[in-house]
Amino acid sequence: MRISTTAIVLLALGLPAAAANAQASGDEVAELRQMIIEMRDDYERRISELEARLDSAERDAGEAFELAEETAIQQSSGTSAPNTFNPSIGAVLDGGLSDVGGGWEEIPGFQPAGEIGTGESGFSPGEVEINLKANVDARYYGNVTFALASEDGEVEVEFEEAWVQTTALPAGFTVMGGRFFSEAGYLNDFHFHADDFVDRPLPYQAFYGGRYTVDGIQARWVAPTSLLFEVGTELNWGSSFPATASADTSPDSHTLFAKLGGDAGVSNSWQLGLSHVSADAVDREGGGHHAEEGAEEGGAFTGDSDLTVFDFVWKWAPLGNPTVNNFKLQGEYFMRSEDGTFADIPYDGDQEGWYLQGVWQFAPMWRVGLRHDRVDADNGPALAGTELEDPGRSSRRSSVMLDWSPSEFSRLRLQYTDDRVLAESDSVWYLQYIMSIGAHGAHQF
Amino acid sequence: MTRFIAVLVALWLPVSANALNVFSCEPEWAALVEELAGGNVEITEATTAFQDPHMLQARPSLIAGARNADLLICTGADLEIGWLPLLLRRSGNPGIQPGSPGHFMAADHVRRIEIPASIDRSQGDVHPQGNPHIHLHPRNIERVAEALADRLAELDPANAESYRANADNFLQRWSDARTRWEERAEALAGMRLVSHHRSFSYLADWLDLDIVATLELKPGIPPSGAQLSRLLEQLTPAPPAGIIRAPFENEKPAHWLSDRLSIPVIEMAYTVGGADTATDLFGLYEHTISTLEEYRE
Numbered sequence: 001m002r003i004s005t006t007a008i009v010l011l012a013l014g015l016p017a018a019a020a021n022a023q024a025s026g027d028e029v030a031e032l033r034q035m036i037i038e039m040r041d042d043y044e045r046r047i048s049e050l051e052a053r054l055d056s057a058e059r060d061a062g063e064a065f066e067l068a069e070e071t072a073i074q075q076s077s078g079t080s081a082p083n084t085f086n087p088s089i090g091a092v093l094d095g096g097l098s099d100v101g102g103g104w105e106e107i108p109g110f111q112p113a114g115e116i117g118t119g120e121s122g123f124s125p126g127e128v129e130i131n132l133k134a135n136v137d138a139r140y141y142g143n144v145t146f147a148l149a150s151e152d153g154e155v156e157v158e159f160e161e162a163w164v165q166t167t168a169l170p171a172g173f174t175v176m177g178g179r180f181f182s183e184a185g186y187l188n189d190f191h192f193h194a195d196d197f198v199d200r201p202l203p204y205q206a207f208y209g210g211r212y213t214v215d216g217i218q219a220r221w222v223a224p225t226s227l228l229f230e231v232g233t234e235l236n237w238g239s240s241f242p243a244t245a246s247a248d249t250s251p252d253s254h255t256l257f258a259k260l261g262g263d264a265g266v267s268n269s270w271q272l273g274l275s276h277v278s279a280d281a282v283d284r285e286g287g288g289h290h291a292e293e294g295a296e297e298g299g300a301f302t303g304d305s306d307l308t309v310f311d312f313v314w315k316w317a318p319l320g321n322p323t324v325n326n327f328k329l330q331g332e333y334f335m336r337s338e339d340g341t342f343a344d345i346p347y348d349g350d351q352e353g354w355y356l357q358g359v360w361q362f363a364p365m366w367r368v369g370l371r372h373d374r375v376d377a378d379n380g381p382a383l384a385g386t387e388l389e390d391p392g393r394s395s396r397r398s399s400v401m402l403d404w405s406p407s408e409f410s411r412l413r414l415q416y417t418d419d420r421v422l423a424e425s426d427s428v429w430y431l432q433y434i435m436s437i438g439a440h441g442a443h444q445f
Numbered sequence: 446m447t448r449f450i451a452v453l454v455a456l457w458l459p460v461s462a463n464a465l466n467v468f469s470c471e472p473e474w475a476a477l478v479e480e481l482a483g484g485n486v487e488i489t490e491a492t493t494a495f496q497d498p499h500m501l502q503a504r505p506s507l508i509a510g511a512r513n514a515d516l517l518i519c520t521g522a523d524l525e526i527g528w529l530p531l532l533l534r535r536s537g538n539p540g541i542q543p544g545s546p547g548h549f550m551a552a553d554h555v556r557r558i559e560i561p562a563s564i565d566r567s568q569g570d571v572h573p574q575g576n577p578h579i580h581l582h583p584r585n586i587e588r589v590a591e592a593l594a595d596r597l598a599e600l601d602p603a604n605a606e607s608y609r610a611n612a613d614n615f616l617q618r619w620s621d622a623r624t625r626w627e628e629r630a631e632a633l634a635g636m637r638l639v640s641h642h643r644s645f646s647y648l649a650d651w652l653d654l655d656i657v658a659t660l661e662l663k664p665g666i667p668p669s670g671a672q673l674s675r676l677l678e679q680l681t682p683a684p685p686a687g688i689i690r691a692p693f694e695n696e697k698p699a700h701w702l703s704d705r706l707s708i709p710v711i712e713m714a715y716t717v718g719g720a721d722t723a724t725d726l727f728g729l730y731e732h733t734i735s736t737l738e739e740y741r742e
Binding site: 135138141165167168169170171172173174220221222223224225226227228229230259260261262263266269270271315319320321322323324364365406407408409437440441442443444445 | 492493495496497500501502503504505506508509510512513523526527528530531533534535536537538539542543544566569570665666667693694695697
């Protein structure tokens, strides 16, 4: 750039001048040369001045760009809509069509723990779950979930969860208070719509009425280890089965739980859990609606209920990437001992149950699953003739499901269950839809 | 048996107490921390280059890693929306919660592109805060490195000088390398490519590549056969130079289209660890440019 400009200047000014003075003397030539040198120096100086100005202008432009970028970052990293502080809101629609033969509402040998069973044939809009969650402030996180369902033509609002959790306690401690899903059992902490089958496994239905909800507090601690080791306890003042609520300040049931988990190589991860729920029941007539109607229907239990749950889950995905294929195997074993009186008869019974299920994603969006679940009651001869008379057989089922999830937010599922909960076997078909709108759900392990 | 117990004890032992414990959501940020902090840190990596950072679960080992972290470095911009909030709540670690010095989101420090004008789930898994795959533009690495050096210095004042010196050294080498890459990449400008997901938008922005289509019609939604057929029809008159693919993206749609258009599937490293030579950020960029050069028309 510089050289060519100088050359043009020389051509334009220097050469014509030299040509016009072709006959001039040696002095004149020297003088002209001197002039040319001066002119060239002058132009070079001006050119370098211009270049310096250009450099400086470029720098300014660069700074202006950086400034603009800075502003863009500030603008893009925070939205300033009036509802910025609204909690995240999500709703889940969970319903479908079912084809049930005889169906059942109670499991032989078990006091009904809540609203359980196969449900009725036909279409049901099921449950609409609405969830709000956000940080309360720098110390607490809050979560509210309620569910709307239609029961015998009436809309029923179920108050599922309402809890606050600490986020600022040091050293791995977290405390939660309110109404929440207990950590006793792997599946218990999941919402129903996150399950891999339409209905909860039999032990959950028999021992928890679907799930065990705590009205009270939970404290948990994560150990400072590279394997996950977590222990916790829960105190419950609520009436959630197997507990009954008493009107005093001492809790009606308490839970202890421990989890151990980690990775095995890059493709596998696992978790083991052990928990214990111990409840003092007084005149327990069953959970859910049975609590209201139970007095006329059957006996009540008073005594100690001790439940131990062992759970495991193992997940596999090639190189830890579940996008195309993945596999999940999970199982839980429930063991309960109840000691007290049932219908005023001294009673010391044991019940147990387990399930094992595997779910295989064989292609993106598509999964297939198999599950076997069963429960057994050994209530002893004393209760013969009552509703808790030993059925003399296991209540059991085998289910297979196929589901399709075109996105993270929608799922359609077909499930067939060979149902042997009652002595007479039954075939049950379900076609279920689960749709989430609003906030992104959590990828819980 | 003795060995088994020894392994158990080793796993059980608390993680190192001297060094700064860093939890990194993606390999690119682990590599950057390595550049700036080297021997002063213990890094727990949540993902490898072969795992889709969108799709992770808050698995037990990550909860344990987050529990022990002094600094959590993630991309942000909702890339980890499915699992990071849950992980943070389960960690019982106040030092890495949002708003704490130990909570560092790289995307907060750069200018994001592809910020959608409207948001609706019918558009797929869109990110309201723009494209979060920010690490394939060298300017973004520079900006994150500067901010990260400050953050490390804030968290570990005793070593502040060393973090700043490492950052200066890194930025100088990065700037030199960037000049070389840009010289080489002049020949790549305008290269027409198809990508699986919008994983390479910043790279395209930097090198002036022309991403003519994405296999995913909508982000995060696997392409259907019909969508691929339409794409084939659309691209047949002027096939692009190739289909670029990150290691964690499903290879089937890319191969289907590649077979029919007779164009190559270009296996990109995408991030550190995604190819043998992509052992650090320099190696990643080197590999990225060389791979594209190899398939230049």
